[in-house]
Amino acid sequence: MPQKTLDPMDLYDVRGLLDEQERLVQDAVARMVDDKVLPTIGRAFADHRFPRELVGELASMGLLGSSLEGYGCAGMNAVSSGLICQELERGDSALRSFVSVQSSLCMYPIYTYGSDAQKERYLPSMARGETIGCFGLTESHGGSDPANMKTHAKRRGGDWVLNGSKMWITNAPIADLCVAWAMTEDGVRGFLVEKGTRGFTASEIHDKFSLRASATGALFFDEVVVPESHRLPGAVGLKAPLSCLTQARYGIAWGVIGAAQACLAQLIDYTKTRVLFGRPLAANQLIQVRLAEMARRITTAQLLVLQLGRLKDRGAMTPAQVSLAKWNNVRAALDIARDCRDMLGGAGISAEYAPIRHMLNLESVVTYEGTESIHQLSIGRELTGISAF
Ligand code: TGC
Ligand code: FAD
Numbered sequence: 001m002p003q004k005t006l007d008p009m010d011l012y013d014v015r016g017l018l019d020e021q022e023r024l025v026q027d028a029v030a031r032m033v034d035d036k037v038l039p040t041i042g043r044a045f046a047d048h049r050f051p052r053e054l055v056g057e058l059a060s061m062g063l064l065g066s067s068l069e070g071y072g073c074a075g076m077n078a079v080s081s082g083l084i085c086q087e088l089e090r091g092d093s094a095l096r097s098f099v100s101v102q103s104s105l106c107m108y109p110i111y112t113y114g115s116d117a118q119k120e121r122y123l124p125s126m127a128r129g130e131t132i133g134c135f136g137l138t139e140s141h142g143g144s145d146p147a148n149m150k151t152h153a154k155r156r157g158g159d160w161v162l163n164g165s166k167m168w169i170t171n172a173p174i175a176d177l178c179v180a181w182a183m184t185e186d187g188v189r190g191f192l193v194e195k196g197t198r199g200f201t202a203s204e205i206h207d208k209f210s211l212r213a214s215a216t217g218a219l220f221f222d223e224v225v226v227p228e229s230h231r232l233p234g235a236v237g238l239k240a241p242l243s244c245l246t247q248a249r250y251g252i253a254w255g256v257i258g259a260a261q262a263c264l265a266q267l268i269d270y271t272k273t274r275v276l277f278g279r280p281l282a283a284n285q286l287i288q289v290r291l292a293e294m295a296r297r298i299t300t301a302q303l304l305v306l307q308l309g310r311l312k313d314r315g316a317m318t319p320a321q322v323s324l325a326k327w328n329n330v331r332a333a334l335d336i337a338r339d340c341r342d343m344l345g346g347a348g349i350s351a352e353y354a355p356i357r358h359m360l361n362l363e364s365v366v367t368y369e370g371t372e373s374i375h376q377l378s379i380g381r382e383l384t385g386i387s388a389f
Pocket of ligand 1 (some may be wrong): 096097100101135137138143144145146147170185237238239240242243244245246248256319369370374378384389
């Protein structure tokens, strides 16, 4: 049999399973990340600054709300939207986070649960990147249990009055629009709260060690009056925000593969050129075992999300499958980033190398959109039919 050289980033030729359109999307985003993101993202991370100048680029490539149909959205399939996340996160998790929040957590609920007027008003400008969204679900007293939210909305005539606060909200400091979740006497409901609405304020969390190129903040609602026309009419109960999380978690499961690939690619180069004890670091069995372990986990993650994407495109994907993918792939990427950091030795703590930046970012990714334990318990519930939450 002829010896074939494998692509170290794609040992099972997962790319060969993609159709032409999917490959074109991946290539276009990969080029953009190489040209526009990689040269600048390290500086943005160091400066704790969201690179807002990239939003226009993301929008012009159709990456905002990429899987939605109409309203200026690109209508791509689920696999393509996953590949977009993968390439963006090869640059930095902050960029994928921005796109996840805008697309899956803000445009998706408006598209799925919004009125025609709400869709017309917001979706085209969100697809163009002119209106930036944030998603307010988590509260400071316990994000894993959103059913226990304290933020509430009470009817006053034809309006709603919102009071409460949200914590750890991606895009909060830069958002023009908030998809805010609040408890009413009939259960959880979703509201569209525009920046500048009286009593609605946002603050920025300035001292993060993770996702430093993402803008994260808190939201405050102090007697915020929102007309009934700003309530998402189709969003009834906690399952509405949870359905948005399913979309975003799907993208994360793809995205983190990109972060892991970025770390492994840099490490392979490094270990081949660094000479210790008279031979390249890569010539040591212990190093090769660790590299092989990374490739094994990346390959598993790639195959897992491709099947997940095919299920999603068939309308057959379930939340428990997404939980398994989010848990498996984020854990793999985080372990890979940490191990790459270690194999770089002292250089591993230098900003010159990407693994420590990815590693620090992934410490957030493993926590947000459901912690590892939450996803494990979701799968346990699926297996046993018993909720252990
Ligand atoms: P539970 O009784 O399980 O569910 C209530 C209703 O919701 C349905 N459901 C889902 N639907 C769609 N997708 C999902 N993933 C769903 N999970 C549950 C469920 O069938 C039920 O429907 P129905 O018709 O019976 O009413 O609710 P629970 O209170 O027991 O909670 C379950 C649990 C713990 C899994 C849930 O609370 C949870 O997922 N907690 C984690 C919270 C979380 O992930 N927060 C993320 C906030 S957003 C964020 O982090 C953004 S990061 C920014 C970025 O992405 O970059
Ligand atoms: P907690 O819920 O207090 O959990 C603490 C620990 O307890 C975790 O290890 C958890 O796994 C464990 N735990 C919880 N319950 C159980 C149990 N039953 N059994 C065993 N262990 C358990 N939220 C939004 O709404 N919108 C956003 O845009 C957003 N962006 C974010 C950006 C960043 C950078 C970060 C860090 C978070 C963001 N979040 C956002 C919030 C995120 O979703 C929450 O941090 C997450 O859901 C966990 O909630 P928590 O931080 O309150 O931790």
